[in-house]
Amino acid sequence: MGGRVKKELILEGLDCANCASKIESKIKEINGVCSVHMNFVTKTLSIEIESDEKLDKVLAQVKDIINKYEPEVIVNERIITKTEKKVLLLMGLGCANCAAKMEKEIKNLAGVKFASVDFVSKRLVIEANSKQELSRILDEAAKIINRIEPHVHMVDESKPKTGAGKAEKQSSKNNKKEMVRLALGGTLFVIPLILDFSFWTEFTLYFASYLLVGGEVLLKAGRNILRGQIFDENFLMGIATIGAFAIQEFPEGVAVMLFYQIGEFFQDMAVNRSRKSIAALMDIRPDFANLKIGDEIRRVSPEEVNIGAMILVKPGEKIPLDGRVMEGKSMVDTSALTGESIPREVEAGSDVFSGFINKNGLLTVEVTKDFGESTVSKILELVQNASSKKAPTESFITKFARYYTPVVVFASLALAIIPPLVIKGATFSQWIYRALVFLVISCPCALVVSIPLGFFGGIGGASKNGILVKGGNYLEALNNVHTVVFDKTGTLTKGVFKVTEIHPKGNITEEALLEYAVYGESYSNHPIAASILRAYGKEVNKEAIESYDEISGYGVKVKVRGKEILAGNMKLMDKEEISYEPVETTGTAVYVAIDGVYGGAIIISDEIKEDAQKAIQDLRTVGVKKIAMLTGDSQSVGRKVAEQLGLDEVYGELLPDQKVEKLELLDRQKSSKGKLIFVGDGMNDAPVLARADIGVAMGGLGADAAIEAADVVLMTDEPSKLVSAIKIARRTKRIVWQNIIFSFGVKIFVLLLGAGGIATMWEAVFADVGVALIAVFNAMRVLKAEHL
Template identity: 45%
Template sequence: MISALLLAGALIIEFAVAFPHRQYLYLPLYTGSYLVVGGPVWIKAFKSIRDGTIFSEFLLMGIATVGAFAIGEYAEGVAVMLFYMIGEYAQHGAVHRARHSIRELLDQQPEVATVEREDGIRQVHPAKVEQGAVIRVKPGDKVPLDGELLDDRASFNTAALTGESRPMSRRRGEEIWAGSINLQSPVRIKVTNGYEDTKLSKILTMVQEATQRKAPTQRFMTKLAKVYTPTVVWLAAALTFLPYFFVETYLFREWFYRALIFLVVSCPCGLVISIPLGYFGGIGAASRNGILFKGSDFLDRLRRMDTLFMDKTGTLTMGNFEVQGVHSINGFDRDELVQLAASLEQHSSHPIGRAILQHTNGQPLQSVARQQEISGKGLRGTIGNKEVLVGNRSLLADHNIRAHTNELQSPHTQVHVAVDGLHAGTISIADQVKADSGHAVRGLRDRGIGTLTMLSGDSQKVVDHVAGMLGLDQAHGDLLPDQKYARVEQALAADHPVGFIGDGVNDAPVITLADVGIAMGGIGSDATVETADVVIQTDQPSKIPVAIDIARFTHKVIWQNIAFALGIKALVMVLATLGMATMWEAIFADVGVALIAIANAIRIQYHFTDEDFSLPSAPPSSAGRGSTEADCCCTC
């Protein structure tokens, strides 16, 4: 503001007032105006030189404006620096807003937790609340820590975490995330994670780290700027002196002025800042929709992806299993069969194991000795004097046990139970396809994903059934974790940009291997979320097409900025060389173009905010998790 007022005063005195020696009035005003805005730029230039970067955009602006003063173009010299600083403030403001919007979106953790203690109710900072403590949350308040609901039923707004505007209903024993807003009656929650380990804290950390990871386009522009800036300085010097040898009437002032315009136009600052700002916008837009990118380079990778491998259970299906039937043979009782299987599964976190436990109807479980998990096949242990096996057909075959099955024709998973080398029976369990899985597959098709393949540890019959319902290209069942890995590795060898989406701990190696590893963040294991490149907080596969849209739109805007900025700069450089441009055109080509590019990048942050990504109102018909085989060792 001070610089602008001084500049306005100097212009009035120079051009609107007629009296002798008025230069003694307007020159100090021009100088003062220049020092106000030019001083900080020269300080940055000297610091850059001290740090080893001689040719920076600060030095370009400094040389150009001092040169303008040297040839008597005071107003243009001050105007260049003034508008340059206005552009700098606009750039920093835009970046600050982009970062702040991300932090504001996610940093929902309250500063106070209401804790039940022996001496009464106490309000403390969430960092001081230990695991296992019971906290209370009033309607309208945010949940301060992750926990387990102790009340029968409650409803929460999780939009800040998942991007899902619809209320999330929870029942007793189900997980509640920090940052959720209690919508109805007061609730009691048992704390399960410390302050630093909540999902909210992890989300915020991931997004902050994401803004530090550069995409190939960013890295290219950073490298280009290091070569580009010194190159234009030498070209400007050549434009000043070389015409002396080639033109008949060489005037130093004329060619020096053209070189100064060349320097102003060539400043890359607006272009360099608008590119990372575009990626910030993409990451922020994704966060608003419950999609976390762990780096801007993954936006570029997802945009190019043409092959996607998908886990089944918990990814395309709900993972909420229920026992459909129990078939006992060889004289075993059905209740005894369930009790033996549940005893072996009592410490399992796998959905199939939980389904069997829920079917015990309160039967007492027996202690298990020498329990062993056999990866991809099942469990073995000793209950009393009996050796019990619970798992799939392969587990029985490994122990030379012949499976006598009366398998249902509907797509149900069959968990086999064997006792002392004898097949005791089969427990039939079913799952459901997620309501939006079909929506996701159609969306991926519409976006040109050429190959959609399901990889599962479940039986081939189950996998074929679900793949047929969804219209997938290929489906491979009965896979162990290393076999999943080999399938994806084979696709990578064919030089296709490959993605993999899963949720189980066994999926972590494959997610790491893929070009784009996508994890279901709500139900996914910590290991899977940690290794993933993209995290879907809502556990909705339909978010993947949304993520692709955001990645492609971000790429489109960034290259619009690059093409527009370079095109205008090149045009004005040519005009400056030919003597057909003034410093005012140079100001537009630098500051004006930068501001337009920044405004274009900012719109990414808001482009997807109001989009309608609603899902089908009715879920598809029930689809079993499987038909004949189970994978009780988390290989789904």
Template identity: 50%
Template sequence: MEECCSTKPKKESGHNHEGHDHDHEHSHDTEGQSIFQMFLPAIISFTLLLAGIVLDHYIKNDWFTGWVRLVWYLIAYLPVGLPVLKEAYESIVHGDVFSEFFLMGIATVGAFSIGEYPEGVAVMLFYSIGEVFQAMALTRAQSNIKSLLDQRPDEVTLIKGGKPQTVKAEQVGIGEVIQLKSGEKLALDGELISETASFNTAALTGESKPDTKTKGQSVLAGMINLNTVSQVKVTAEYKDSKLSKILEMVQDATAQKAPTELFIRKFAKVYTPIVVFLAIGITFLPYFFVEEYQFRSWLYRALVFLVISCPCALVISIPLGYFGGIGAGSRHGILFKGSNFLDVLAKVQHVVMDKTGTLTAGVFKVQEVNFDTSVNKDEILKLVNALESKSSHPVATAIHEYAGEADHSVQFENVEEIAGHGLKASTNGKELLVGNLKLMDQFNIQYDTSLNKIVYTLIAVAYDEKFAGYLTIADAIKPDAQATIKALAKLNVKTTMLSGDKTSVVKHVSDTLGIQNAYGDLLPEDKVDKVKEIKAKNETVAFVGDGVNDAPVVALSDVGIAMGGLGSDATIETADVVIQDDKPGKIPLAINIGKQTRIIVWQNIILAFAVKGVVLVLGAGGVATMWEAVFADVGVALLAILNAVRIQRMKF
């Protein structure tokens, strides 16, 4: 029953994914159809059915009998019945005998065989209406996600020889310049070459607040130019833009099934054949135990049983609930790589966070420069700036901003980045060390131990095997960081901060924010050890970081959440969840979306099992008729669908 419902969405991308069954997909193509077109077969059947019931019970006549009556109801049956019988045939050809189409086919053909024409038509009619509603709900869930992300225009204005010309976005190469008018969406990633421009980044971050960029800064596909005409130098091909990768990631998310969803699909594969054989038993076994056995009566009970047993309410509403969760996340700038991560987030008990770039802005500024009087301050700063130009760390950026453009004429040899410590190199035959005090300890450089008391991040410098001085750098706490920690506490989620920064800095930040546990001076392997300690307590752990430097910890945690989705391709590829606008406030929001999705999914499971269980017993006992069976199947499916789409409208 993997492909139970005919409304299963087709994969949008051409990628094949392990564990995703492409062998047998049935899909109503609802795109491009009006609502009237979708409901037209049901309208025709309903009109003929209603007329037939009136002729049967309310208008006296002699002609509406025998073959005339049969043909009338058969014509009423065909618009809604033929597509389902066709699906049943195709399912059998593909090896899936016990599909819901097969169940409906047997039940309705059986009803006709015992003369229950109106009920046979009614079952297929209401089933068909349910299918249309399911198709509409699924299409809407998918289009919501796609419309949130696929904002790329097909054409761009390319500047060639100083003249603008309109070309297809796919034809633009790296290094070419495109022009962006006011109100126009950017189609490709690039670098702004105009002096300044403001952009609406809602397609990428969920935030409509204008983001002002200056010359040389990166701008991304999907951003909308808000004011003046701007020019952008393309840095990535159309297919390689951040937005393309994000869109592909969200589409791929549908292939990553949650454990609940996988269980229901496996359950349906076993459950459906069982109810078919039980229906056969209900038809024939009473012959051996009932004195006045009537084949027609027991066959009717079996047909009712089959209609009720259809597992569509479960198999369609559960994926729809997860689609809704993924869509709700996308609307808020949170990208889930699969519905399985919604389930994990719902159970998270402990959030472990990196400091820089997660809780702090990651925008460092030099606060103090203190070099020994015995050294040439300007010369040492020039060497430090030149060496740091080889690093992309935020600390290096702060030094560049303070010292100006690096002097690339400085020649370095044996440049080495020592993880968690800093940089080491040789120049003019002398060794240069730039990093934390642990780097000084490693190379036996003597310094004043009172420097350990400095709260700010300290960059120590040693030249020619002597301590030359230090720079202090501060990083501002993000505006919503404190509210994030409080929100996590309300969700009964523990918090821990891990950082390679100085313990004094880490303690200052953790005390300010109210974080329960904080550890500083950690190397990457130390972070791994700390997370292992937490997991040893059987706690479900989410790690929030940049997703690149902390890759080992991301891999170890139950769910990895990446901040800075706009900054690193590797982040998007390695993390399980990407927060696109770097706001830590999205962490509790993501957890809450996971919890609400799980609640809705379980509500649907309980509703379907409870109603179907009761009506199955009544049907087998001869109490329930086909009409109750229709409610138990189509009615419950519609209620479950309505419940599932609620998450798309929720305000978090």
């Protein structure tokens, strides 16, 4: 028997999210299907089948199911060309500029589909078409990394405890050696400053100190020049300090190298501390699972646990995988995922997610998702990969750094040569010294290190508040929000519907009307349908349903025991030319017709969320110009909600494609630089989430479709979290721009002083490593934002 087969089907013409959900559910029931995933945004259905022998039979059943729910959909098959992905930790990576060079060269390798080097988390992500290609690419990438940074070790992220642990120990040893070397070099530097010696004794002591402190920098500069990599900080420091020795400024030559190395040492420590702080924010990965096998309990890795297995979660332990509580009752801490400090009560039948912490009771949980598909795994992947989507400011600084250093190098060369030739009385030694000051200042480390750190810290801080931002580009975009468009049901309202009124017409009783509506809504997973089924309170005999047809945006048409039942909105009654009596209500009215005759209406009411009104007020306070609402509900219901919340515009009775049209209309009305946000509650809003400048999914906990379609995911059901996201984005931008202005300001000021002969190399060293250190510590303030 062959191994597992993956297939991808493109469902052209699929425009009903509800039908997509039903298709996915039905396909899961097919014998031989291991996993199914429907991406409504891309209209792609991914299926994993047990073996190639069952492939044809399963695909025939899949097509039958699709044809049943969506007869107009055209199914196109495509064999998946799955990309192979590898994530490596670059242990010992301490140079942001080198990280950018590595990324650029690895991206240019043949066969690379995607490559990203994240300096903050020390992660290298590479994607290729096949294992063979990936193996070759990894070998070539290792050579590139070794050439640019020979002391960096590549460690497979999937084996962090072995490789990374050794690398961390090695890093600790290297730090101790570095401290001893700098202390010895510093001692040799201080001796001739205090005591009087002859010229050659003094030179020997300074030179010995210089080699001890800066020998490594000179070696790196030499290696890089041989490889054609001239303009980096090692070259700049080498030229500047050798130049100082050439003009017999021995103390300054050694001092510059000594304080540069001390500054770099502290900068590395600060960046590593930042990395650990960000990692601590997302310390939600479970270490083990207590697998229940009969009466035996075995502690295993979460990756080893299969769907359907039983696990035991003791008080104080993290829930390792998504599942359903089968036995026990407890309070769980959800703060790691949602940012909410109030514990949640769970009992038999409750869904729980990986990353929750069990507070007091003993829980037996049936696993419903593999670890790779679990909530905690997806969140970790999102946060870790967020830094690969660079903000425009980050991208600009990376490009700017590439040109800035060579420009300053040539400017310093001109400063050393031109003035002595054209200014009367100017000496070469005087202007060479000024040019060397220029060189020391020119390294753009402060910007290259602190700006990505600021954005990564902002993303980490947001995740701690239960807000997942998929990239620095989206975090930066949240600063320029002009228009916010909300969905109604499940976003501004609770989406917990309840039948509040039944209005039968003619000879039909309330019980009969409700029963007809139940048959109409029995296959729907919409909250309104669920409320009607709850009100009915009995088992529905689905075998009595002879045919079922969902009319997207209108309602349903079913045939039960020879009778045709219509259940839906007013548009359905108009479409089918049925005479009815419109019901004036603040709730949602479901109109029912039997064999073409109006039978009455059922009123379902929804509640506005407690913090919805405050969220709207706070959005206006933070400068949002227009707030609108799109809903498939009736215009009267939409208008009532809009009046209560104080919205600017409301559009009701919209089909999914009409929602996109209205969003595009609102998009044309905003300013060119302003961004439009759409906030929806997941799968049904996927097309609009994808179309908006920033798609925000509400209540994304466990909602795969929401996490997939949106750019920002609010892990709770609170609209006010959007305001928190905007505030975090603005705080991040403020700190990033403080670093940019401070770094440039100090550098330009000292450059001018250096050119005028006022600033010495001491000031130049501060303008380089001192500014970088201050910028790194300032970037870390992003993490210390109060709970917003």
